[in-house]
Amino acid sequence: MMKKNIIKVAFVLLVLSTMCSCKKYLDVVPDNVPTIESAFTMRTQAQKFLFTCYSYMPKEGDLTDDPGILAGDEIWDQPLKGAYFQIARGFQKVSSPYGDRWTNLYRALRDCNIFLENVGKVPDLDEEERRRWISEVKFLKAYYHFYLVRMYGPVPIIKNNLSIDADPDMMRVKRDPVDSCFSYITSQIDEAVESLPLTVVNPTTEAGRITQPIALALKAKVLVTAASPLFNGNAEQARLKNADGTALFNPVYSKVKWDSAAVACKKAIDLCHSVGMKLYTFNPDFQQYNITPTTKTQMSIRNSFAEKWNSEIIWANTQTLPAVTTLQTLAATWWDPTMLDISSIRGELSPPLKIAEMFYSRNGVPITEDKTWNYNNRYSLRTAQENEKLSIRKDYETAQLNFDREPRFYADLGFDGGIWYGQGKYDDSQELFYLQAKFKQRNGAGKANFSTVTGYYIKKYVHYQNVIVGTTCSTNPFPWPIIRLSDLYLLYAEAQNESEATPSEETFKYINLVRERAGLNSVQSSWTNFSTNPEKFSSTSGMREIIHKERLIELAFESQRLWDLRRWKEAAKELNTSITSWDMGQEAAVGYYRPVSLFNQTFASKDYFWPISEANITANRNLVQNLGW
The missing domain is CATH 1.25.40.900 (Serine Threonine Protein Phosphatase 5, Tetratricopeptide repeat)
Incomplete structure (x- = not known):
């Protein structure tokens, strides 16, 4: 297949100089490697190709690379914030679709196949390490296929690269049925698991490398996705067929898919437990401070996400460190009333009221069905009492909606009158930071370079040890968790x-x-x-x-x-x-605490899947477009 090795490999260029201890791990093949043979003449070169395969991983936590943050309804921002926010506003299109990953992930699959075809030629590579590298790349193939399926539905499966002298018709691939896609994804994970390590040997240089718990956790997520209504018996997609009539969705529901998913989930959980993973609980190393059970619970919630490599992080993306640093500054607000002139702190990533209302009452049930919680008066005003001072500033008047809520509400969200623990104040027997978010107050709208739009803030993104020093905000970086044990x-x-x-x-x-x-x-x-x-x-x-x-x-x-x-x-x-x-x-509170409509979202059945770019459809007439596009 590789007789004509004069063809150069095209590689994605990544800016990796800010990756701290992960820089060496993430080095990719340099541009001046002239041939495939050169990339596999020795271990060091082959390892760079391995990390090229890793380099295509979508960067979760990056506003420019992660649709999960701004493409839905969980976070609102100023108009025209970016490509994914255009999807949230209903402006997706078939010509140059927003957030299109088709070309990049198929390029990733091509490079993964090149690696698998050639890694056997490396003369100075230990066989055990060779098997591990092969398993890592098989896993990455599974992950890239899975990412494509979640976005586009049925996609062409790329098991092997075509020969450079293949018939052009062979290159015009067709979409495979979605059940075949899921089957191939899980088969690649199954082939990979055995030769993967249980844990990384050296976290300093190998953090983010694939392990057995990561592989089994992803398989569990893949099978749960395959068993879910969008893919399991989705009769609305029955009309999606290839030009030759091949149906791409099976409209018949299968309970067996849920059975398989349950088995896979339990197997992944048992393996995670066997290597010491457990749900994170906050045990501060500053024993000189008073920390009440209320604060400990909130910090166990908050830090389960933002404390790097804690006990429940199964898989986190080390490539996202710079992006998460940016995300923290965009989510942070001016918690310190003596420091109000820091342009990097913006507080602009704003959860809508629907998200604030989503959290449970303090009794652990939805506020719409808690018989002790006054849902109809949730927008009325109430003043915080002494016994509420760890969640809401004592004597502060705020909405009833912010009272008597579960700990995750206070751990994840900042709001007018809400306590913001940490950021330099760690003794909760003393006065803690709190927010003032009405018009032109320090955390409110109406000031230059500050663009909160709903009145709520994402405390969850902000590491509790970030502090304001002078005119800057220090930031504790953490890799974005892809899968946690609670997930x-x-x-x-x-x-x-x-x-x-x-x-x-x-x-x-x-x-x-x-x-x-x-x-x-x-x-x-x-x-x-x-x-x-x-x-x-x-x-x-x-x-x-x-x-x-x-x-x-x-x-x-x-x-x-x-x-x-x-x-x-x-x-x-x-x-x-x-x-x-x-x-x-x-x-004034009486005027501020009134719901205001910012935007009326629309979502049609076609929006369940991304459109395939018109350019790709034109180049390959065997590709059929998703329904509605």
């Missing part, structure tokens, strides 16, 4: 619930572990004692709704909501509503 627990609970006739103790066990870390009682206790629908958890459909809500809350702002709403086929319901905010132009 895997909830995937397992979801798969178990769909696999069984009625919810079982195994289903409750894993969702309740997540809730326990979040400071909540069990599903059974919370719904029985506080819900207007106390039997909800007893049925598969009721438990499905509970698990979905739990995922949306636990994984809020982590690039999960967009994909979950799509695979559940719930995006059409959630993304056809109004994006609302507080009335940001008001100085």
Whole structure:
């Protein structure tokens, strides 16, 4: 296949100089490598090609590279913020689609295949290491195919590269049925697992390299996705066929897919446990400070995401360190009233009111069904008391919506009157930072270079040890978590619930572990004692709704909501509503705490999948376009 090796390999150029300890690990093949043979003449060159295969990984946490942040309804920003925000506003197009990954990920698959075809030629490569590298690249092939399927649905499977003298007709590939895509993805992971290490040997130089827990966790997510309504028995996609009549979706629902997903999730969980992974809990190293259980719970939630390489991080992307640093400054607000002249702190990534309302009450049930929570008066005013001072500034008047909420509400969100723990103040028996977010207040709208649009802020993104020094804000970087153990627990609970006739103790066990870390009682206790629908958890459909809500809350702002709403086929319901905010132009509480519509989102059935670029359709007439585009 590779007789004519004068063809140069095209490589993606990445700016890696800011990757700290990961710089060496992420070096890619230089531009002046003239031939394929040169790239595989020795171990050092082959390793650079290996890292080229890694370099195509989408950068989760990067506003310019991650659709999960701005392409849905979880975060709102100023108009024309970027390509993915255009998708959220309903402006997707078939000519140069926003966020198009087709060409780049197929280039990645080509380079992965080149590596697999040639790594056997490297003379000074230890066989055990060779097997590990091969497994890593097979995993990457699976991941890149999976990313394509989530975006586009059925895609052409690229098992091997074509010979350079292949018939041109062979190069005009067709889309493979979506079940075949998922089967190929899981087969690649299965082939990879055995030769992957349980953990990385040297975290300093190998952080982010693929391990067995990562592989099994991704397989679990792949199979849960394959079993979900968007891909499992989706009759609305029955008309999507290749030109030769090959159906690309099976419209018949299969429970077996959920059975397989449940098995895969449990296997991944057991392996993660065997290497010491567990849900993170906050144990500060500054024992000189007073930390109450309330603060510890909030910090266990907040740091499970933002504390790098903590005990529940299964997989994180080390390439995202610079992007996450930028994200922190865009999410941060001026928490310190003595430091109000720092241009990098903007507070512009704003959760809409619908997201603030999504979190549970303090009783662990939705505020719409908590019989002790006054939902109809959620926009009325209330003043914080002494016993609420760790969440809301004592004697501060704010909306009823911000009171009596679960710990994740206070851990993830900043708001007018809300306490902002950390950032240099760690003794919660003393006065802590709090926000003032009405018009022209220090955290409000109406000032130059400050563009919050809803009145809520994403505290979850901001590492609690970031501090303002002089005219700058120090930032503690962390790699963006792709899969956390809590994510895997909830995937397992979801798969178990769909696999069984009625919810079982195994289903409750894993969702309740997540809730326990979040400071909540069990599903059974919370719904029985506080819900207007106390039997909800007893049925598969009721438990499905509970698990979905739990995922949306636990994984809020982590690039999960967009994909979950799509695979559940719930995006059409959630993304056809109004994006609302507080009335940001008001100085008085009575005027500020009124919902204002910012934008009316629209989402059609065609929006469940990205369009394939018209240029790709024109170049390859065997490709059929997604329905509606």
